[in-house]
Amino acid sequence: MIAYALYFAYGCFGLALLFCLYRVVFAPGLSDRVLALDTMAINMIALLTLFGIDKGTGMYFEASLLFAMVGFISTVAYAKFVLRGDIIE
Amino acid sequence: MELLLSSAIGTLTAAGVYLILRLRTFAVVLGMTMLSYAINLFLFSTGRLVVNAPPILQKGVEVHTDPLPQALVLTAIVISFGMTAVVVMMALGAFIEGGDDRVDMPRADRMPGDDQA
Amino acid sequence: MSPALIAVLPFIGALLPGLLIRSGRDVAAISCATATFVALLGLCLHIPAIMAGEVVTARFAWLPSLGLNAHFRIDGLGLLFGILILGIGLLIIAYARHYLSREDPVGVFYTYLMLFQGAMLGIVLSDNILLLLVFWELTSLSSFLLIGYWKHLPEGRQGARMALTVTGMGGLAMIAGMLILGNIAGSFDIGDILQAREAIQASPYYLPALLLILLGAFTKSAQFPFHFWLPHAMAAPTPVSAYLHSATMVKAGLFLMARLWPVLSGTPEWFYIVATTGLVTMVLAAWIAIFRDDLKSLLAFSTVSHLGLITMLLGFGTEAAAVAAVFHIINHATFKAALFMTAGIIDHETGTRSIARLGGLRRLMPVTFVIGTVAALSMAGIPPLNGFLSKELMLEEATHAAWQGSPVLVAAMATLGALFSVCYSLRFVWQVFFGPERQDYPHRPHDPGFGLWCAPALLVVLVVLIGLFPAGMAGWLVEASASAVTGTAQHPHLTLWHGVTPALMLSITALVGGALLLALNRRLLAMRAAMAWLDAKAIFDAVTRAATCAAGVFTDRLTNGSMSRAFAAFSLTVVLCGFWAFSTGGWQGATRPMLPVQPVPLVGWVALMVATCCMVAFHRHRILALVLVGIIGLMVSVSFIYLSAPDLALTQISVEVVTVILLLLALNFLPKFTVIDSRDRKRGMDAFVATLTGLGFGALAYVIMRSDFAFSPISEYMLANSYRLGGGDNVVNVILVDFRGYDTFGEITVLGIAALTIFALTETLLAGASGRRLRNWVHDSRRAGDRHPLMLVVVTRLVLPIALVVGLYIFLRGHNMPGGGFVAGLVVAVALVSQYMASGFAWAQERQKINYHALIGAGVIAAGLTGIGAWFAGLPFLSSTYGYVKLPGLEEFELASAMGFDLGVFLCVVGAVMLALNSLSRIARQAGATVNLDPMDIDPSKEARR
Amino acid sequence: MIAEIVVSVLLVVGGFFGLVGSYGLVKLPDPMTRLHAPTKSATLGVGTVLIASLIWFPARHGALTWHELLITLFLFLTAPVTGYFIAKAHMHLGWSRDELPRPAPGKDWATFADPDKASLVDGRD
Amino acid sequence: MSHLIIAPVVLPAVIGPLIILWMRNDLLLQRVFSVAGTALLAGVALYLNLLAAGGEVQVYRLGNWAAPFGIVLMLDRLAALMLLLTAVLALAVQLYAIGSGWDRKGWHFHALWQFQLMGVCGAFLTGDAFNLFVFFEVLLIASYGLMIHGGGEMRLRAGVQYIAYNLAGSTLFLAALGVLYSVTGTLNMADMALRVAAMPAEDTALLRAGAVLLMLVFAVKAALVPLHFWLPSTYANAPGPVAALFAIMTKVGVYGIIRFFTLVFPQDAVTQSVAADLLLPAALFTLAIGQIGILGTRHLGRLAAFAAIGSIGTLMIAVAQFTPQGTAAAVYYLIHSTLAAGALFLIVDMIGARRGDLWLRLDRVMPGNGLVAALYFTAAIAVVGMPPFSGFIGKLLVMQATGAAPAMVWIWATILITSLIAIYAMSRAGSIVFWKSVELGPAPVPAPAAAAGPRLEPDEPIQNLGDAPANWLAVASVTLLLSGIVALTAFAGPAMRFAEATAAQLHNPDAYVSAVLEGQEDTK
Amino acid sequence: MIRRLIPHPWLSVTLVLVWMLLVNRWAVGSLVFGAIIGVVVPLITAPYWPGASGYSKPQRIPAYLAIVIWDIAKANFTVARIVLFMPRRALQPAWIAVPLDLRRPEAITALAATITLTPGTVSCDLSEDGRALLVHAMHAPDPEAVLDEIKTRYEARLKEIFE
Numbered sequence A: 001m002i003a004y005a006l007y008f009a010y011g012c013f014g015l016a017l018l019f020c021l022y023r024v025v026f027a028p029g030l031s032d033r034v035l036a037l038d039t040m041a042i043n044m045i046a047l048l049t050l051f052g053i054d055k056g057t058g059m060y061f062e063a064s065l066l067f068a069m070v071g072f073i074s075t076v077a078y079a080k081f082v083l084r085g086d087i088i089e
Numbered sequence B: 001m002e003l004l005l006s007s008a009i010g011t012l013t014a015a016g017v018y019l020i021l022r023l024r025t026f027a028v029v030l031g032m033t034m035l036s037y038a039i040n041l042f043l044f045s046t047g048r049l050v051v052n053a054p055p056i057l058q059k060g061v062e063v064h065t066d067p068l069p070q071a072l073v074l075t076a077i078v079i080s081f082g083m084t085a086v087v088v089m090m091a092l093g094a095f096i097e098g099g100d101d102r103v104d105m106p107r108a109d110r111m112p113g114d115d116q117a
Numbered sequence C: 001m002s003p004a005l006i007a008v009l010p011f012i013g014a015l016l017p018g019l020l021i022r023s024g025r026d027v028a029a030i031s032c033a034t035a036t037f038v039a040l041l042g043l044c045l046h047i048p049a050i051m052a053g054e055v056v057t058a059r060f061a062w063l064p065s066l067g068l069n070a071h072f073r074i075d076g077l078g079l080l081f082g083i084l085i086l087g088i089g090l091l092i093i094a095y096a097r098h099y100l101s102r103e104d105p106v107g108v109f110y111t112y113l114m115l116f117q118g119a120m121l122g123i124v125l126s127d128n129i130l131l132l133l134v135f136w137e138l139t140s141l142s143s144f145l146l147i148g149y150w151k152h153l154p155e156g157r158q159g160a161r162m163a164l165t166v167t168g169m170g171g172l173a174m175i176a177g178m179l180i181l182g183n184i185a186g187s188f189d190i191g192d193i194l195q196a197r198e199a200i201q202a203s204p205y206y207l208p209a210l211l212l213i214l215l216g217a218f219t220k221s222a223q224f225p226f227h228f229w230l231p232h233a234m235a236a237p238t239p240v241s242a243y244l245h246s247a248t249m250v251k252a253g254l255f256l257m258a259r260l261w262p263v264l265s266g267t268p269e270w271f272y273i274v275a276t277t278g279l280v281t282m283v284l285a286a287w288i289a290i291f292r293d294d295l296k297s298l299l300a301f302s303t304v305s306h307l308g309l310i311t312m313l314l315g316f317g318t319e320a321a322a323v324a325a326v327f328h329i330i331n332h333a334t335f336k337a338a339l340f341m342t343a344g345i346i347d348h349e350t351g352t353r354s355i356a357r358l359g360g361l362r363r364l365m366p367v368t369f370v371i372g373t374v375a376a377l378s379m380a381g382i383p384p385l386n387g388f389l390s391k392e393l394m395l396e397e398a399t400h401a402a403w404q405g406s407p408v409l410v411a412a413m414a415t416l417g418a419l420f421s422v423c424y425s426l427r428f429v430w431q432v433f434f435g436p437e438r439q440d441y442p443h444r445p446h447d448p449g450f451g452l453w454c455a456p457a458l459l460v461v462l463v464v465l466i467g468l469f470p471a472g473m474a475g476w477l478v479e480a481s482a483s484a485v486t487g488t489a490q491h492p493h494l495t496l497w498h499g500v501t502p503a504l505m506l507s508i509t510a511l512v513g514g515a516l517l518l519a520l521n522r523r524l525l526a527m528r529a530a531m532a533w534l535d536a537k538a539i540f541d542a543v544t545r546a547a548t549c550a551a552g553v554f555t556d557r558l559t560n561g562s563m564s565r566a567f568a569a570f571s572l573t574v575v576l577c578g579f580w581a582f583s584t585g586g587w588q589g590a591t592r593p594m595l596p597v598q599p600v601p602l603v604g605w606v607a608l609m610v611a612t613c614c615m616v617a618f619h620r621h622r623i624l625a626l627v628l629v630g631i632i633g634l635m636v637s638v639s640f641i642y643l644s645a646p647d648l649a650l651t652q653i654s655v656e657v658v659t660v661i662l663l664l665l666a667l668n669f670l671p672k673f674t675v676i677d678s679r680d681r682k683r684g685m686d687a688f689v690a691t692l693t694g695l696g697f698g699a700l701a702y703v704i705m706r707s708d709f710a711f712s713p714i715s716e717y718m719l720a721n722s723y724r725l726g727g728g729d730n731v732v733n734v735i736l737v738d739f740r741g742y743d744t745f746g747e748i749t750v751l752g753i754a755a756l757t758i759f760a761l762t763e764t765l766l767a768g769a770s771g772r773r774l775r776n777w778v779h780d781s782r783r784a785g786d787r788h789p790l791m792l793v794v795v796t797r798l799v800l801p802i803a804l805v806v807g808l809y810i811f812l813r814g815h816n817m818p819g820g821g822f823v824a825g826l827v828v829a830v831a832l833v834s835q836y837m838a839s840g841f842a843w844a845q846e847r848q849k850i851n852y853h854a855l856i857g858a859g860v861i862a863a864g865l866t867g868i869g870a871w872f873a874g875l876p877f878l879s880s881t882y883g884y885v886k887l888p889g890l891e892e893f894e895l896a897s898a899m900g901f902d903l904g905v906f907l908c909v910v911g912a913v914m915l916a917l918n919s920l921s922r923i924a925r926q927a928g929a930t931v932n933l934d935p936m937d938i939d940p941s942k943e944a945r946r
Numbered sequence D: 001m002i003a004e005i006v007v008s009v010l011l012v013v014g015g016f017f018g019l020v021g022s023y024g025l026v027k028l029p030d031p032m033t034r035l036h037a038p039t040k041s042a043t044l045g046v047g048t049v050l051i052a053s054l055i056w057f058p059a060r061h062g063a064l065t066w067h068e069l070l071i072t073l074f075l076f077l078t079a080p081v082t083g084y085f086i087a088k089a090h091m092h093l094g095w096s097r098d099e100l101p102r103p104a105p106g107k108d109w110a111t112f113a114d115p116d117k118a119s120l121v122d123g124r125d
Numbered sequence E: 001m002s003h004l005i006i007a008p009v010v011l012p013a014v015i016g017p018l019i020i021l022w023m024r025n026d027l028l029l030q031r032v033f034s035v036a037g038t039a040l041l042a043g044v045a046l047y048l049n050l051l052a053a054g055g056e057v058q059v060y061r062l063g064n065w066a067a068p069f070g071i072v073l074m075l076d077r078l079a080a081l082m083l084l085l086t087a088v089l090a091l092a093v094q095l096y097a098i099g100s101g102w103d104r105k106g107w108h109f110h111a112l113w114q115f116q117l118m119g120v121c122g123a124f125l126t127g128d129a130f131n132l133f134v135f136f137e138v139l140l141i142a143s144y145g146l147m148i149h150g151g152g153e154m155r156l157r158a159g160v161q162y163i164a165y166n167l168a169g170s171t172l173f174l175a176a177l178g179v180l181y182s183v184t185g186t187l188n189m190a191d192m193a194l195r196v197a198a199m200p201a202e203d204t205a206l207l208r209a210g211a212v213l214l215m216l217v218f219a220v221k222a223a224l225v226p227l228h229f230w231l232p233s234t235y236a237n238a239p240g241p242v243a244a245l246f247a248i249m250t251k252v253g254v255y256g257i258i259r260f261f262t263l264v265f266p267q268d269a270v271t272q273s274v275a276a277d278l279l280l281p282a283a284l285f286t287l288a289i290g291q292i293g294i295l296g297t298r299h300l301g302r303l304a305a306f307a308a309i310g311s312i313g314t315l316m317i318a319v320a321q322f323t324p325q326g327t328a329a330a331v332y333y334l335i336h337s338t339l340a341a342g343a344l345f346l347i348v349d350m351i352g353a354r355r356g357d358l359w360l361r362l363d364r365v366m367p368g369n370g371l372v373a374a375l376y377f378t379a380a381i382a383v384v385g386m387p388p389f390s391g392f393i394g395k396l397l398v399m400q401a402t403g404a405a406p407a408m409v410w411i412w413a414t415i416l417i418t419s420l421i422a423i424y425a426m427s428r429a430g431s432i433v434f435w436k437s438v439e440l441g442p443a444p445v446p447a448p449a450a451a452a453g454p455r456l457e458p459d460e461p462i463q464n465l466g467d468a469p470a471n472w473l474a475v476a477s478v479t480l481l482l483s484g485i486v487a488l489t490a491f492a493g494p495a496m497r498f499a500e501a502t503a504a505q506l507h508n509p510d511a512y513v514s515a516v517l518e519g520q521e522d523t524k
Numbered sequence F: 001m002i003r004r005l006i007p008h009p010w011l012s013v014t015l016v017l018v019w020m021l022l023v024n025r026w027a028v029g030s031l032v033f034g035a036i037i038g039v040v041v042p043l044i045t046a047p048y049w050p051g052a053s054g055y056s057k058p059q060r061i062p063a064y065l066a067i068v069i070w071d072i073a074k075a076n077f078t079v080a081r082i083v084l085f086m087p088r089r090a091l092q093p094a095w096i097a098v099p100l101d102l103r104r105p106e107a108i109t110a111l112a113a114t115i116t117l118t119p120g121t122v123s124c125d126l127s128e129d130g131r132a133l134l135v136h137a138m139h140a141p142d143p144e145a146v147l148d149e150i151k152t153r154y155e156a157r158l159k160e161i162f163e
């Protein structure tokens, strides 16, 4: 049962990734794309967690944590760039 | 899987090469970034592909992927980061000094300016 | 005296003027003269031995493995030339002392002159053809300096360059020729080569060697068609012309032909090349000389003509001709040097060398007149002067020579040459000394002081004496040198009167014809004007200018500063060479099965491919391109995780975010969009190159992944011993900090240097003009109102400490789990950056000053010290150890010395990243940003407290 | 078994919300409304999956790992800020101050304030 | 195992950070420490030469790991020689930098200098292929910093190109190493040599591809045509002393080719003459393009740069023979061309400082030029390979070494014809610069006001135009380099004996391999 | 002394917790090490967090968290419904200016975060004087109701907790 649930979740987040990709490619403005990128990182964390459940390993936790941090920082950086030009002022 | 990875390497390389053939520094830097992704994947792939066998010793786990290419890639990532940082800074400096971000050397590099004659 | 010492003496002499010049001009001259005299004396001491048929040698090893050795020899030929070089050199030194003016730097002149003398002497005393080459080229160089001695004259510059180029060309050809010759003979020693006549002439390389060597000889001796440089070398001061261009250097070519005569001559090739060239040169140059207005130019072409004469004689290949050649070398040196000095005196005293402005000097300068006339008559070949003697011998030999079966051709041409020679000689005498006195000389002419005329007078005395008593005066020298040239004992019978021979008839013809020709001079001048277009200098200039221009255009077009050309060349070279190498080797086909493709990785692959393609398509929109870089980086690091490389993923993703921040900082100033400035055609070509490279690289990766290792990789040892010997479970980390810690040491150094470079560049930028430009920077985009939004500041107050804890965790766990000093450093750096983003760099720096320089230095030193620490245990650099430590209250934990190393990595990474980002943001602050006093723009609580 | 059911349900729910969040990114009509979908659904989607993992490891491997909780907390801590910044970027790029309600008469939203003021509250320049 | 083997790396690696840590703001202290460090390095290098002269290959096992698992440093004659050459060049050029005041035109000159030495020495010493990459990067990154030292538009633009190109080169390096690892499974050069030798002949495609890619990497560093485009603008725009130091950088590429294609892929290996087939034509073109460039350029700095390219061409012709005789000639010529190029760049810098610019034009006055002119002509003679200096001997050696080559006619013709071009070009340049026509009158002293706005200090001449005497330290350093050339000429016999011994050692790699892989009882 | 050693006690507690979660081992040794971290790290970051922190009524936090979590769960269903089923034209987005009674930055942040994490609303900006919060509602036929809910359901509670 858990296997099917996993496959379902894999499928959902994989598809979600594609939706994000679509929004990165076809978007009216930059902020949409940044949003899509942020969402992509979050979906990736989900996929990584699923992978960890699937393989029964906690080896990928550090990566997930880093993805979360990096997603946050880079989104803020992109947005700050749009807003101010200078991200460290 | 091998086909996917090698096609990705090829595409990243092609993109990188195309971008470094552009005439502005920023595009060239982007191209360098692409190339460095490509080379990192390439170097990594020389250890051959294995799924879920990280080279971290654990009880009861026998299969490990080749750790050496990974260590090499790590070194390569760090070095190319340093290089990229310098080239970005230098491109910025050239832009501020020269007023444009062209990559090509201006004619004044090879020919004396007429104003000085 | 050792031949080597004799050869070295002039070089020692060359140093003296420089050392003694403060003592005055005379001291310089006397010191040089002394050196020359001593050398001459040393040479003369060997005369008895040489007359006895001995060869005096001195041998020093220099570069034995090449065959280049300092081997010297004095035989008859060397003696002859040595006496000429040193004897005339002595006279020139004396003459130049009085000739040069007060403004001329005399010390430099004498230094150059002595350098030249040494080089020339070296040529004639060398017993090794490679050594000879060295001196040969040295004469070219020193003559370059001498010709260009008067730096203010453009003619000097051009003449020097021309001489160097032409003789240099010959010298280079000779290098090849000599190497071939030496390799055939099996030795580069002249003594050995002279024994190898059969082998050399039988060798298939004989003709190439001959041609190459002759090219050297002909250019040096100004043989047609390389005769043009010599007259232009006359821009040199007259002593130089007299020395180099009449008596010595131009005779180096003749010397070489004479030196190698025993092994090279006697073949049809030799005859047709050498004799014909000599003949043509003799006639042509004499013809030209008739019409020259400049005295020195006339003498120069006459010299060319006489050199042609001697060349021709050598080319005949008979022993008698060789004797005649040697004799004429002596005679020509005496009268021509005298003539040059005469010309110099005239120039010196009248202020002009133009024949058209001279005339009637007979009474004004009687001494000069006598000297010049006697020498010129000798040049014309009028008895009883020495020029007559050797010319008779020449004509005699010419009558014996058959050219392509025609017995008269050579004789007729030789007579013609002699006729021209008479003509220009008489013209020299007639138009300079005779005729009415003029009133328009630039200076009032009178005879110079004794110092200036004694040298030519001495030579003229020799001219007469040799003419009258040839056997007594020069017979011994001719005998010795001719024997050396021919390799067999010669006993030439030199007399003034040979009886009525065909040669005498030809001689008389020449004399009469020459005089007649002079009478017709005016009409000839008109004729000559009609063919003035054939000016070799113009051709040379045109050729060099065209070559320079072509080289300029070629270089400029090829190396035009285009980066994309450089990259395209790089890419194509790599792909084509790689493909060639691969396809010419064997590949046994795929040996590894493929991993199955799962749907989710496929999605990742799609995302990566789409993002990459979009990146290319949208790269002009720079911020968008950066967002796409973010996606690509994310996908790449996820693939690392999927393919069992968590450490790589951590590093890749954290490096990527720092890179993006860096690029954003730079992009703040750079244009936000890339303009299109390449044409469709270029883009098409670029796409082609890119695709080709991509295909090649992808294919290579595919082949690798489908092939097995040919040998078991060394990493198996690492997997097996990582824990046992390195004390860590994370094999990648153990490799990084232990197995290959030295790599990592280099790697953090790279990072540190990168940051230092960025810092240094920033400082330079801020200090200079760009600093001012930055202060007046106008931002190209509208900016939002708040810089330090409250929410970000508040959240960062939590995120920063948490991130530091995470960094610490990653650092400590790295040895056994994914992580390590590098990633930890990046995490901490990113956390600090987030603090700076939230509250601004200035505020944050003010609150807590972190010395990033110190962090970098400390990091590298910490890593280095960990490595050096091993020395104290007698172990190599970077040897590690580990153990388990139990502290009260804490759990037992592992402490590896490699962790000290990792700490160095950590510090260096933090320092480098922060220094780089700090530098970049300083540029932004220079560009007019004000500094905040508060961590956040809006703080309602502050207002409430008020 | 119960754990397995719970985990399965959580996975399905998480997957569903993750998908919906990203689908919203595609489907919703304008940038501001699109902003709502991922910041919530994706956050909860991932959160649920992480909680599933939190339950799964002790149930299956007998070892409790708290890592996932940490990630969840971190995401919940940072998501509002990313949303906030993206919204501000939207406003900056695509909206004029007249299309928005005013915070107070004569006052502006921070995004539209004078960009060169050193500190907004202090009013220093 | 002498710990001094690693000293050439550790010494600058410690001095560099120390300068950053404690002497950042004190130039005098930096100068003293840095020069002392370089001098010490030269001493160590001398000692290592004596060590290597014994003929035994010395191994230093870093981290005490057994080869091929850890990284080893290898000291043989070639490595020792390169170290000494580096140290001597660096010391002389460093004195020039101090004497001419170049080191005060920006930050961190001395620290970067030390790191540069660290990189170069590391590259020469390592016996590990990937470690070679790392130290290439160390030397490159330091060279970036040095190259743009002092700033200025052109220098920065050239710097961008230099970095970008070398980044591509580094990428290629990684690719080559990846390919080689993927086949042989090792990174240790000696081990790789063993494995290559044991490779079946029908499975050589990847190996050959890897070898060629690696060769191209070194060719980039050596500036071999068509991978030379980065060099002219880089060298012409780099600060004079830095360009002079870069004379050793191209040699690192040459070193790489010699090392790898005598040790790992010798001519008789399964990879066959994969390098020589490509190298020789490239070398001929390099020589031709370099020498034509000397004639074609209108800038003295570029002239020196093209001369450097040309010398690489000559050098590579010798290397491409892959015979003991060719290699010996290459070793000799390498020493010569390093010293000559270094001297030429310094002299060009002196000219620029006195003349205001380096364009080859007749309307520039160069006052007080006697000494500089003499130095220029000496260096020029050495560079174009005229007697009496070592360039001529080197040229003879190269020609003699190629006398039996199938392409002998092409080689000799190229060498000789291009020599002629170079002779003409050098004499032309020299006579334009130094023998000026007084009729033109004194040219205006280049006024800073002529440029747009005040200029950065580095763009201004180092010394005042006019009668300023040459800085004695600067002149002394140039003289030091030139006397090196004289010594190389006078002691050509002993030098060549050393070169031949070096070549013999290189062409008999068994000793090298066994030194690495045998007798490792005391290691982990 | 304690104040200077532990400038932000709640932060220290958080960090100890974070450390324990990270090392994933509930042992005394880890706790001791965590405690060290909990003291040292806030000291390092203290300069970036001037002024005091803390809560006036921390005991009300759990109740607030429960409300928020419940609202988040609810929000996801609401949003899911809107995303999946509501036609584009039927959407009625609205901008809402929320006047703030809160003054402490931490409190305002908490409110803004809550708004963003709960149904159909995103906090977008602060006014330049910090006295109003701009909120965007995805589908708000009645903006006043949303405003009311924010004020009463969240802001009032936060005011108690923080001020």
Ligand code: NA
Pocket (backbone or CB within 6 Å): C647, C730, C732, C733, C814, C815, C817, C818, C819, C820, C821
């Ligand atoms: Na690690």
Ligand code: NA
Pocket (backbone or CB within 6 Å): F075, F114, F115, F116, F117, F118, F119, F120, F121, F122
């Ligand atoms: Na909400």
